[in-house]
Amino acid sequence: MIVEFHFDFGSPNAYLSHRAIPAIETRTGVTFTYVPVLIGGVFKATGNASPAVTLQGIKNKGEYQQVEMERFLKKHKIADYNSNPFFPVNTLQIMRGAIFAQTQDYYERYIHEIYQHMWCEPKKMDEPEVIRNAFEASGLPSADIFEGMQDTTVKQTLIDNTTRSVEMGSFGSPTFFVDNEIFFGKDKLTDVEDEIINNNKKR
């Protein structure tokens, strides 16, 4: 069974999903494949926009999203989430870094560490110096990754991932695919888990 999580470090709802995923993996025995995509590219290709934009000027809707976020944090016992004061952060460099890290032996650690730098001790992760310091604080090979970010194949893979995501039906973040069945939003993780369980039964 292939379970994909299409993520961009810049989406808080993708981050919160990332925090809920390990327990689902433990319960189901299935490992999620983390697919780096550029949410800005998804928005551009679909004509969609960030909730930060679409919620503007709508009374009650943003407040409700906040209520749902608090419920999610409580349900999943996430105590160290901090909204990033530099939001929206341009994640192009750190997403290219993720593509490069996939070819190395520290992809999982890269994801964990960058997410920490984005949403636990939030930093302006689109400034080279901030990124470099973050890599170093996390014991990641900064020079290697910065070089990797400039690689033509790395750049193209991120574009291709994003194009493929839209072709598969993406329009926002986070998006999940369980054997090509699409699920959108952190609140659909329960359905993602049910789908995995049902697919497990069929095998």
Added chain:
Amino acid sequence: MIVEFHFDFGSPNAYLSHRAIPAIETRTGVTFTYVPVLIGGVFKATGNASPAVTLQGIKNKGEYQQVEMERFLKKHKIADYNSNPFFPVNTLQIMRGAIFAQTQDYYERYIHEIYQHMWCEPKKMDEPEVIRNAFEASGLPSADIFEGMQDTTVKQTLIDNTTRSVEMGSFGSPTFFVDNEIFFGKDKLTDVEDEIINNNKKR
């Protein structure tokens, strides 16, 4: 415990929620209070708009809503839903009728029957003749209800319900309140049920 369902006959997602509610009532022993509101009024007061408007021009998002609707129909074994070809139907008259019916002994039957006329054998339920024929086909006292719809108190109650709904945090349809805790969308019915169960335990 007070569990409110703020509904407008014009919202397909409110209708689908209506179909899922009886099983929740059976499982929890709690009865939902159906509160008639004008979704158009909610949109106007909050600056929000119908998904029919907000989804326009966004690739994949409408298709995904359709996937989620199919999943909901399957999960709740709803076989007789039909999208209304006259959508959006101006529901002002039939919502005023609901307010009037609340003062009579056929409120529940009124809701059931009008919903059938909207989303099972869908009709243009904003034309007086269509409404009259529907009332008569359902054995509802047509003349009484049409008279009731013109009542000043009835008209004002619908406005007041809508204002109160927005004050409580509504911005769209369907909206639920479990002892003032707000839940938005048919996909949140699972959380509504969990909240009822938790509140039941506390008593």
